[in-house]
Amino acid sequence: MEFKNPEQEIEGFQHRLAFAGAFVLLAFFLLFARLFWLQIFQHEYYRTRAEENRISLVPILPNRGLILDRNGVVMARNYSAYTLEITPSRAGNVEAAIDGLAQVIEIQPKDRKRFKKLLEESKNFESLPIRTRLSDEEVAKFIAHRYRFPGVDIKARLFRQYPYNESASHLLGYIGRINDNDLDRIEEKDAEPNYRGTEHFGKTGLELKYEFDLHGQTGFEKVEIDAGGRAVRVLSRIPPVTGNNLTLTVDAKLQQIAEQAFGNRRGALVAIEPSTGGILALVSMPGFDPNLFVDGIDSQNWDSLNNSPDKPMVNRALNGAYPPGSTFKPYMALAALEIGKRTAQQTIFDPGSYSFGGHVFHDDKKGGHGTVDMYKSIVQSCDTYYYMLSNDLGIDNIANFMSKFGFGQKTGVDIEGESEGVLPSQEWKKKRFKKPEQQRWYAGETISIGIGQGYNAYTPIQLAQAIATLANDGVMFRPHIVKYITDTRTGKATPIETQPLRTIPLKPQHLETIKQALVGVNKEGTGARAFAGAEYVSGGKTGTAQVYSLKGEKYSEGHVVEHLRDHALFIAFAPADQPKIALAVLVENGGFGAQAAAPIARQVLDYYLLGKQPKTAAPADSAEPEGD
């Protein structure tokens, strides 16, 4: 048993108390050190994190640039429409809110589906559209019931609109909701920050090619948000910058005239200003309505566009490769002159066919054209003349010469989806085929190349570029659709193309010979009927490209099903002395070029040169074949 005296006990207690006091001081010092560390050393780091917590950048979308034709006619614009939008963070039960809204305003299952998808992709302080393009009546209806729907608002948003609907659809293209493919393109351009909040992206045509010009600069609103993600107030605002406007070389009215000239036939037309390479019209028929895509195309429309045998989504002017038929002959003749295999006056006798290696190549005209010089060979489109010429030139000479005019090469036009086509040569064949016996070029294969058949396959835009280059005396331009890009802020216009691609060295007298022959075609040859009474002098050449190979039988239009009929072609330029326009027309399965394609060219030239509107009647189809 231990007895303690009070003094000892008090002393012991005070020691313990002192120990505890020291412990308290130590603990408080530890706390102070922690606070010092956080508030002094780590201050910057935590300050930044606090800012990140509270500040959110809300993108403000820029207006997309306009697309204007060469005369300032608007071909793609934006219009403001009312959308019904829900801010999920403020709306509470979103499903219930939508059910409630459906009693006031029509909301279809597809609207719900789209909203659901948007909801999954979005941040919760954004407002998302449940319905777009509300009518005034619907807006009024909603406003009357607005008090019932917290977090639901009417907002004005901009939509893309193509006022000419189907006209120039392949050229303009369309925009649609951004997909993974588009995101890759954005990433490639390092443009992700500028695309925050952007919902649409150019999918085809100019909308795709010039996406980054048209888009504009996204503005930002610095918003203070609370822990629940609700915007409390706006701190600062960087306004968006409207996208650049595109002014095209295209003449919207000419484009429409050309499209109407096709009626309901399939085909393509490319018209170029020879002195600049600017595309005046680029037609691919049938077209489609790009407005359908802006909001997300519905499956019914999509199926009908995709499954149509007429393939309206294919841009035939760039993507389709067709045998040029007789439109190839002027270039063959020019090659002969340049290489020195023929003179203009030199004649051949055409008995109606040409035999080579035991194979008989028929001329289109029974009994033949008789004595034929170069002028007549073009004006009357004599096949025999070119069978012989092909043989004399040889395939590689032909290929070398034709490649200068751009045949078999992408033109580099400023929309995507161009095909190369086929400019046949020995080298091409070697690359094209695998088996050695197929890789060899047979001399007999050269014969039909001269009349634009055989392996020949070119896109309508290549044909147009070639005739424009010929019309421009060999000075060649890259065909292009955009004339200049205008910065909407500064008003500064940047021209797209001013310099020619190259100048093909051609003797002026040779060019003169060919041009005169082409003028002859429209005056007294295969194009004469289509150009009867024209108030200007034009050059042209008809062509018919075989789709269906008839074995020994005489081709007869009536007996062949429509899609196996020949393609009709026509190339032209006018006025002959100083060409302002050159074009190539292709009518798929149209039959003879003179009959189906030349009248379309006539309407286009009449309008462009004279401002003459075509009569409402569809293009004449009654003319008798005059040989191709």
Next chain:
Amino acid sequence: MQLRALWQKFAAPIDPPLMTMSLILLGFALLVLSSAASERLGAQLFNMLVALLVMRVTAQISPQKLMYFALPLFVGGLLLLVAVALFGDVSKGARRWLNLGFMRIQPSEIMKIAMPLMLAWYFQRHETYLRLREYVVAALILLLPVALIAKQPDLGTAILVLAAGFYVIFLAGLSWKVLAGLVVSAVAMAPLAWTMMRDYQKGRILTLLDPEADPLGKGFHIIQSTIAIGSGGILGKGWGQGTQAQLEFIPERHTDFIFAVLSEEFGLIGSTLLLVLYALLIGRGMMIAANAPTLFTRLLAGSITLIFFTYAFVNMGMVSGILPVVGIPLPFVSYGGTSLTTLFLGIGILMSIHKHRMLVQK
């Protein structure tokens, strides 16, 4: 003159230094609260008045009288804890409340004062011969209610009650050898304790070690309060200007995490000022304990003082991310009437001990 006499009579048992420090702390509390949750200002003002009244009344009661309360208060509290375990109301997954029909009480709160009172009383009774046996009994007196509280579960209160009792035993002179043994065995028992802990308790400890592992879940509170403190810097963002506080990133910003609001808006200056105020208050308490006339009053005063420290340290440690999250409010500052009343009950006891020190000796 009568008014003056009345005032003197009213102020007589009040210790000016303790009173001054308490009032400064309360003023600070009102300032922070008016920024964190101004709508609760009136209610807290009322709580403060009630707490001060309790303090004044307690200060009047002599330590001898307090001794009479010790055993009944403890036994009553213990019975209520048992009753809670048997019939208590469950709220937020814990059984802490007892519904008496006309009011709901939280008996564990009583233990914060009843425990040191009881142990101090026990040691006073066995003042002349304190052997290991007495310490073992004291340990049993301590651990039984702590176990009941911890089982509710209410880790925060259990820690405070455990600390309060431990301080009495420590100050009573538990030998250093036993203390060292306790520390060693506590370390050895840690793995066992880990296996006995509930998942959410384990989670709190894991969260402390790496809050960023689960930034939106368990770590959210700690991350946000640490950001608030750190972003305050030296001078703070200014009253009402704390973005973490005003935009509700700080959880429980008017109760357990109010220190984050204070540190964000008043910076290192403000948080250090608070530390100094606590240190002064604790220092005054220790002075009172050191000068207390009897073992009972010494132990009681020392324990109560150290409880203030425990409150403050555990809360600030938790909010600044060096201790796990346990539900302990910031003393004098956090919103809420219960803990404030308990704290001022303690202040009142300290004042009473100080006031009556001479009387006992006489």
